[in-house]
Amino acid sequence: MYEKKVRSKGKNMSKFPPAFDINIHIDDSAGVEMEGRKFGFKTIIISVSDTDWVNTILKKIDEF
Template identity: 50%
Template sequence: MIISFDLDDTLISNNKFDLEKINLFQKIFRIEKLRKDTIVLFKELKRRNHKIFIYTTSYRSVSKIKWMFYSYGISVDYIINQQKHQRSLLDKNIYCSKFPPLFNIDFHIDDSKGVQIEGEKYGFKVLVISETDKNWTQTILKSI
């Protein structure tokens, strides 16, 4: 299964949830802090042979996102940023903030109720994770 994750307020935030510890390298290069337990979750998903995509509407570069995850010792299979999203939807006549089916994504995880509404409208699966969900990894694993 291909599972995609949003970044901002789902996996990255400065003050909405507990964060992974960072090392000296990450401090020096100002690597963004990931939500606590992201590393464990991604390793478990990989162990179960799922592919992990990042699908964000941010303008971060693909290489910056890839290096951020790499610095935590985890890899992602594919990254869709805002530029790639816009290019891919250009000729499709689809107007939504995210459209996972275009990238063969089976299941998308986000913090936005708006993306959930788009999923209902366009027929793709979305799980909205709350910033207050302390068992968010279990919520995801149970939903897959």
């Protein structure tokens, strides 16, 4: 479903949350962060070692 919807719009990327009305994508991949910058969607990148990830996300949401 994802590939069909995103690729039908001529996009070639691993993630494109706007296609599914998602405002912010949370991930642990720096590559997704680069795609967000390139294709204009908001990302919050969390380190896998972040033991306080919930608060990290909440703080970054406030920055938007």
